[in-house]
Amino acid sequence: MTRTLTCHPGIGPTVTGPALVAQDNFSARYDLDRIAGVFSRPQHALYGQSYRDVVLVLNTAKGGVATAWMLHEMTARGVAPLAIVLNRANTILAQGAALANMALVDRFADGDVTTLIATGDHVTVDPSQGLVTILGGA
Amino acid sequence: MKLTDLELEMLAGEHGRARQWAVRHQQQVGRMFDAADTVAVAQAHMMADPESLGEAGVALVEGFAALPEADRRVRVPMITDPRGVDLTCYEPLGQTEEMANLERRFVAACRAMGILMTDTCINYQTIMPPVLGEHMAYGDTGVVIYSNSVCGARSNFEGGPSALAAGLTGRTPRYGLHLDEHRRATRRYRVHAQPADLMDWGLLGATIGRMAGSYWEVPVIEGIEGIPGSDALKHFGAAMASFGSTPLFHLAGITPECPTLAAVGGDALPATDITAEDIAALRAPFEARGDRLDVVVFAAPQLSLVEMGQVAALCRGRHRHPDTALIVCTPPGVYADAVRMGHVAEIEAFGGRVLQGTCFYQQYAREIGQANGWTRLLSNSAKIVNILGGYGYRPALATMADCIASAEAGRVL
Numbered sequence: 001m002t003r004t005l006t007c008h009p010g011i012g013p014t015v016t017g018p019a020l021v022a023q024d025n026f027s028a029r030y031d032l033d034r035i036a037g038v039f040s041r042p043q044h045a046l047y048g049q050s051y052r053d054v055v056l057v058l059n060t061a062k063g064g065v066a067t068a069w070m071l072h073e074m075t076a077r078g079v080a081p082l083a084i085v086l087n088r089a090n091t092i093l094a095q096g097a098a099l100a101n102m103a104l105v106d107r108f109a110d111g112d113v114t115t116l117i118a119t120g121d122h123v124t125v126d127p128s129q130g131l132v133t134i135l136g137g138a
Numbered sequence: 139m140k141l142t143d144l145e146l147e148m149l150a151g152e153h154g155r156a157r158q159w160a161v162r163h164q165q166q167v168g169r170m171f172d173a174a175d176t177v178a179v180a181q182a183h184m185m186a187d188p189e190s191l192g193e194a195g196v197a198l199v200e201g202f203a204a205l206p207e208a209d210r211r212v213r214v215p216m217i218t219d220p221r222g223v224d225l226t227c228y229e230p231l232g233q234t235e236e237m238a239n240l241e242r243r244f245v246a247a248c249r250a251m252g253i254l255m256t257d258t259c260i261n262y263q264t265i266m267p268p269v270l271g272e273h274m275a276y277g278d279t280g281v282v283i284y285s286n287s288v289c290g291a292r293s294n295f296e297g298g299p300s301a302l303a304a305g306l307t308g309r310t311p312r313y314g315l316h317l318d319e320h321r322r323a324t325r326r327y328r329v330h331a332q333p334a335d336l337m338d339w340g341l342l343g344a345t346i347g348r349m350a351g352s353y354w355e356v357p358v359i360e361g362i363e364g365i366p367g368s369d370a371l372k373h374f375g376a377a378m379a380s381f382g383s384t385p386l387f388h389l390a391g392i393t394p395e396c397p398t399l400a401a402v403g404g405d406a407l408p409a410t411d412i413t414a415e416d417i418a419a420l421r422a423p424f425e426a427r428g429d430r431l432d433v434v435v436f437a438a439p440q441l442s443l444v445e446m447g448q449v450a451a452l453c454r455g456r457h458r459h460p461d462t463a464l465i466v467c468t469p470p471g472v473y474a475d476a477v478r479m480g481h482v483a484e485i486e487a488f489g490g491r492v493l494q495g496t497c498f499y500q501q502y503a504r505e506i507g508q509a510n511g512w513t514r515l516l517s518n519s520a521k522i523v524n525i526l527g528g529y530g531y532r533p534a535l536a537t538m539a540d541c542i543a544s545a546e547a548g549r550v551l
Contacts, residue, residue, distance in 0.1 A: 011167075030528050043527065076194030
């Protein structure tokens with residue numbers, strides 16, 4: 001059974017992939033080993049997990065401005081998430097997604113998106129329409 | 139997002155490919171945040187270290203730099219955040235020629251575009267501080283939060299690509315902190331523990347940032363006794379921005395937009411108390427007394443001339459332990475002054491290294507740590523200990539004086 005969530009229109013192309021979900025925040029500088037393609041910050045809820053080719057579903061952005069360049073660098077090397085889905089993005093995530101042409105959406109009408117999508121769900125993110133469709137579990 | 143006639147010409151490609159890219163980038167970002175139009179900026183400040191840029195980012199900017207001069211030069215004064223490689227000192231740190239070459243290529247591209255290589259995250263102390271109400275396109279969260287809060291300027295966090303776009307167009311989308319409604323307080327904090335030194339100011343800022351927890355929250359803070367100095371507010375803001383992604387705070391009766399609580403709407407908000415226990419709880423994961431110490435770092439933010447003098451005075455007549463390194467990061471302009479005043483010589487006599495125009499966490503910190511076998515790191519910066527956990531370090535926090543004493547002892551005191 002599919003379910004569609006409504007959010008603010010975002011940035012980037014429509015993509016489909018498996019979700020990786022946590023009630024935690026995101027910074028490419030603070031949280032990732034971008035060469036290995038894994039979450040490297042020991043305190044992060046996704047520590048040790050690969051972020052490659054997944055739809056990352058997290059709470060909000062944190063930390064500094066480096067993510068604005070890093071998403072582009074990660075995408076160029078092919079070691080990047082397919083999309084980032086947040087309750088609330090900051091300006092840096094939006095700028096980074098624009099440069100990287102990575103799907104990014106936030107501000108969901110249905111509530112806390114980290115509780116609405118589960119890890120392993122296949123989801124389609126459509127930033128131009130502001131829609132995220134949950135296609136079902138993996 | 140409504141564009142000016144000139145922006146429409148840029149979008150149509152009449153002013154070259156770089157400015158066309160810039161307007162397209164700003165349209166995407168502006169739409170995400172429902173910007174009605176754009177606003178002229180007085181300066182742009184770009185964070186762009188080669189670790190963040192990678193080959194792809196450097197190649198992008200090189201492509202712009204290769205355009206005809208009329209198409210490539212920035213339209214407003216544009217300055218840079220710390221570099222990733224101090225080209226006068228990189229081999230001793232374990233940085234590679236490949237890293238240095240990426241840095242050289244990027245610096246050459248920036249110069250071709252007319253960008254001023256200031257290489258600093260404390261431009262509000264050293265270059266040209268913003269004026270109350272002035273719109274900016276600043277990068278580096280510490281620069282933005284200080285400029286917004288202490289100077290009353292108006293800037294969002296502008297990552298490197300957006301700062302570059304603003305430099306090329308002279309404008310930026312008008313959303314977020316360019317608008318009055320986003321500068322009103324949304325959280326009110328009452329401080330019951332007065333900071334005694336720079337580390338304490340960082341810890342207080344970190345505590346409030348973690349509690350606020352979002353770019354879209356604006357803390358107003360009461361209970362600060364006396365008027366904090368520039369270095370204190372530098373550490374306070376940098377830590378708050380690091381832990382909370384917070385771009386603006388108000389200090390009641392101190393910062394320019396907040397002569398009273400009511401001026402920012404703080405009187406209508408419930409107050410949350412900040413106690414010594416709250417601050418101790420934030421510090422607890424960064425305690426490491428007794429541990430063998432690999433490296434002491436003073437950076438993030440770069441040191442002012444006053445801080446350079448303080449470190450030098452602490453180093454005088456002492457020497458670091460042979461197994462413990464000391465690294466100090468300062469802007470090129472401050473470095474020159476610190477050489478002239480003898481501070482650099484005193485730090486070097488202690489066995490320390492003073493790097494110019496870089497900041498430790500922005501200069502391939504993971505690779506430097508691996509090359510030197512460093513894991514246990516000590517600093518007085520709450521910001522840097524927050525960042526470096528993800529880079530394979532075990533960071534700990536101490537006052538400036540305790541950092542130097544620990545470097546001398548070879549263990550965390």
